[in-house]
Amino acid sequence: MxxxxxxxxxxxxxxxxxxxxxxxxxxxxxxxxxxxxxxxxxxxxxxxxxxxxxxxxxxxxxxxxxxxxxxxxxxxxxxxxxxxxxxxxxxxxxxxxxxxxxxxxxxxxxxxxxxxxxxxxxxxxxxxxxKGEIRSAFLMTEPAVASSDATNVQCSIRREGDEYVINGRKWWSSGVGDPRCKIFIVMGKTDTEAARHSQQSMVLVPAGTPGVKILRPLNVFGYDDAPHGHCEVVLENVRVPAANILLGEGRGFEISQGRLGPGRIHHCMRSIGAAERALEYMCKRLSTRVAFGKRVSEQSVWHERIAESRCMIDQARLLTFKAAYMMDTVGNKIARAEIAMIKVIAPNMSTKIIDWAIQAHGAGGVCDDFPLAYMYAWQRGLRLADGPDEVHRNTIAKLELGKYAG
Incomplete structure (x- = not known):
């Protein structure tokens, strides 16, 4: 490579x-x-x-x-x-x-x-x-089920003539709070009797369709992420044309896997950028503060943390590059282990380094005079977004065990 x-x-x-x-x-x-x-x-x-x-x-x-x-x-x-x-x-x-x-x-x-x-x-x-004229939202996660397993979604998408009728409750629907959001991609079930991974479908729901009700924005560690937002949404007898189905009935799980691969690695790329900036903040702060007669940057514990931060960032970056390379050359399915690994590694790495940067800033690190508190909240949330750590570790372990199956 x-x-x-x-x-x-x-x-x-x-x-x-x-x-x-x-x-x-x-x-x-x-x-x-x-x-x-x-x-x-x-x-x-x-x-x-x-x-x-x-x-x-x-x-x-x-x-x-x-x-x-x-x-x-x-x-x-x-x-x-x-x-x-x-x-x-x-x-x-x-x-x-x-x-x-x-x-x-x-x-x-x-x-x-x-x-x-x-x-x-x-x-x-x-x-x-x-063109950047509108924005969009993706509605998959639901409050009533463990949505880390996408086959658990209960939102109903029922065919009636030339329309689909949608009923369900979604949350963490990113982007719904933005008034420029004009289209929702909604995942639900069209056939509960089909094979487990063929029950789900995705349908397009224009914002403002009758029956769509935004209940509330959700906070992450106290941040509502306005004006973008992550909201809880109820869909009650929402009707859309049958032509609004994506790819066809029963293809929703397949689409979700194709969608989440690039999304996961994009999140990881951004996590590395956040970690780099946190390390920059850490080094600058430590070099300008004096405690107990010498610069804080001269304390050995901070040498350890700075060195560890650099190692962690560069390791995560190289594995991200490998995952990206494989996605480009052999496809997302074959690269699924690398995508899963970086999705675990990157946000864990970034939250650790941001946490050290907060510590380096003392009380200032937890207030909004610096971007670190918000960065931490966002990066900690990424350990759940697009699949929690545990799901990705499970994938990695199964693939590893499969190499030695008799």
Whole structure:
């Protein structure tokens, strides 16, 4: 495996780093101030002006839709391995990926449309998503069942003539709180008597369809992630045209596996970026604080933690590159062990390093004067998103045991 980046990727790295320095980092406090101001007015779910301004700059700079490979509708899309170092850079600021139209859940949903939608569905939903004109949501997880097993979903998708009727309750529906969200991809069951992995289907539900009710935004360690949001949603006798089915009845589990592979590795790439930034914060803070007569950076315990952080980040990065390389060359199914491994390793690594960075900042680390508390909350949540650690470890163990089965 050759992880030397092409001249094209190196150029994109430099341009993206320059964009972050010029436009993203200087606007971090402006973003937070806009959200706080909107919340004070009674509605935190208003898109920020700063991101909309930066989107135009990113498009003009040719830093747009970099995540989507092999799509004639997005010729600028890169392979997974090419995208990896760029996604890492975006991950240094939690809202930065949206600036480049590379944020979840839209990236996973656009991958889903590209792979599994009809041309008519692509024209209606993929095109405006690629242009950044709308946003989307993915509704799979349910409060009443252990959704780490996707076959457990109970949401009903029942065919009635030329329509599907949907009934169910979903939560952690990322993006639903955003007023620009115009389309939901909903996973449910069309046939409870079919084989276990053939009961599920995915259907497209336009936002605002009668019967769709957003109950509440959900907080992660006290953060509501406005204006994006993760919400609990009830679907009561929601009717959509039968043409809104994705790929066909009974194909939902198959689609979910195809969708989650790239989504998982994108999360891991961003986790590495967050860890790098936390290490940067840690080193700068330790070098500017004096305790017990010498700089904190001179205390041996911090040498140990800094060294361990560097080792952990580079290990995770290399395994992410390997997983991306395999996804590009042999496909997601054969790369499933590497995808599972990095999904366990990356968020565990990032939460550990962010935790040390918080400790280095003392009481300042747990307040919002620094981004570390939010970074920790987000990264800790990733140990559950797109499958909890335990599920991925189970996959890894089964694949390993299978090598020695008699």
């Amino acid at each position: 050759d992880f030397e980046f092409s001249p094209k990727v190196k150029d994109l790295q430099q341009r993206l780093l320059a964009f972050m320095d010029a436009h993203v980092y200087p606007n971090e406090h402006r973003f937070e101030a806009e959200v706080a101001a909107n919340r004070a007015k009674g509605n935190a779910w208003v898109p920020t002006q700063v991101i909309e301004e930066l989107k135009a700059k990113a498009r003009a700079a040719g830093l747009w839709n970099l995540f989507l490979p092999h799509s004639p509708r997005a010729p600028e899309g890169l392979s997974n391995l090419e995208y990896a170092p760029l996604c890492e850079i975006m991950g240094r600021v939690h809202w930065a990926p949206e600036v480049f139209n590379c944020s979840a859940p839209d990236t996973g949903n656009m991958e889903t449309f590209e792979r599994y939608a009809t041309e008519e569905q692509k024209d209606k939903w993929l095109e405006p998503l690629l």
